[in-house]
Amino acid sequence: MNFAELAALAGGHAEARAIQTALKLGIFELLGDQPRDAYALARSLGADTRATALLANAMAALGLLAIDQGSYCLTETSRRFLLRTSAEYLGGMILFDEAIFPYWAKLEDAIRTGRPARSPDMFQSDPEDTERFIRAMDSLTRARGDAVWVSEHLDLGGIDSIADLGGGPGTYLAAILRRWPSMRGAVWDLPATLKVARRILEEREPDLASRIELVEADYAKESLPGPVGALFMSNILHSEDESDNAALITKCFRALEPGGLIVIKDHVMNRDLTEPRAGALFSLYLLLMTRGRDYSFDEICGWLAAAGFVDINLKTLPSPPYTSSLVIAHKQ
Ligand SMILES: C[S@@+](CC[C@H](N)C(=O)[O-])C[C@H]1O[C@@H](n2cnc3c(N)ncnc32)[C@H](O)[C@@H]1O
Known part of the structure; x- marks a missing residue:
């Protein structure tokens, strides 16, 4: 195993927590029908614009959102696995992992x-x-x-x-x-x-x-x-x-x-x-x-x-x- 592989495994909680939080906040559902910029996204979530942009950028870095002319939109993967209406929705499992996360601290x-x-x-x-x-x-x-x-x-x-x-x-x-x-x-x-x-x-x-x-x-x-x-x-x-x-x-x-x-x-x-x-x-x-x-x-x-x-x-x-x-x- 090389450095990059080990570092990715050891820090995997960051990706997991970011995805769980984006899903729990409803970011993917909000982008399901139309792209939104960070300001519009944050306003719909009732969240902070700068922080929302950081989370959305992290999702874009992971390939779960794309950015088109300053607006965030879904990718093929997020549309397929992270929208509640999809037959392949993985969100139920991700929300369960989010809820039990505190137990991993034990x-x-x-x-x-x-x-x-x-x-x-x-x-x-x-x-x-x-x-x-x-x-x-x-x-x-x-x-x-x-x-x-x-x-x-x-x-x-x-x-x-x-x-x-x-x-x-x-x-x-x-x-x-x-x-x-x-x-x-x-x-x-x-x-x-x-x-x-x-x-x-x-x-x-x-x-x-x-x-x-x-x-x-x-x-x-x-x-x-x-x-x-x-x-x-x-x-x-x-x-x-x-x-x-x-x-x-x-x-x-x-x-x-x-x-x-x-x-x-x-x-x-x-x-x-x-x-x-x-x-x-x-x-x-x-x-x-x-x-x-x-x-x-x-x-x-x-x-x-x-x-x-x-x-x-x-x-x-x-x-x-x-x-x-x-x-x-x-x-x-
Ligand atoms: C990990 S889930 C598995 C569900 C399903 N078989 C699957 O693989 O997706 C465990 C299941 O066992 C059931 N279960 C746990 N303890 C049980 C018991 N003592 N008697 C009957 N069912 C039980 C739970 O309610 C739950 O539905």
Whole structure:
């Protein structure tokens, strides 16, 4: 690694904070219909003109705004990923990162104590937090395209029912049901999450309503509903510790029909827990917010085999843009 690469990594918070702030202030939305100069932009934001110009210049330096005859306008990238009306809007994830930024200041404490920086409540305690968290999952999945990739590359032929465990906004389930028109599906999740999921699905997928059931389930405290032909779980294992994951996979085994399929999507790490790089860094976020971390293929295989699953396979999504893999196994 050379100096420039190291310096860019070590100072990456500056770019992140600048983008988060510009988005939160609404700069991209304001420029969505017409270019504005710094004065007009600041006036619409109710902000300081000189400071607004500095932020807008930083966005131009990063390629998220362009300057035309003294006025700022959107670039192809910001129009595609930073406008709320875009199908690839990443803003939900960026606003979530903005909201949790203060917890990163507690990383040193978390490393010293081994304890999370906040109570690991999966953002269920405050409706505003739940909404932001679940919209973030939806936004990241849609902007990057994970749900469409999964629906196109997962062979679910012959399966008539699927549950998306901890399915959050239902983004994966909706894409899977579109690909497999005779399948029925359910999101099994906590009550506060399901309230947000219901709103998102009503807004965006009204034609799927008759095929999607939203089922309250707490996988930590209860056995799972079922039986179902397939169980999909994305970004679930990484929030839990080793013994809870072993117990959860056993519950999944019981919730499946004979011959059923389990599909786990997550950062699936190498034995050293250093690759994929995104997963190694994400484990620090998980340390701050949850009881979990990203796990290796061997660890996940161990839980699956102990529960009775067979034919365990790994399918890695192409990187970039994806950073995760599927672990697929069967109940005999
Ligand atoms: C990181 S999000 C993943 C959402 C979605 N599967 C995805 O990959 O975009 C974790 C999800 O698990 C749900 N969850 C967390 N703890 C749970 C529990 N004990 N029982 C059921 N769902 C839970 C959360 O509400 C949230 O929807």
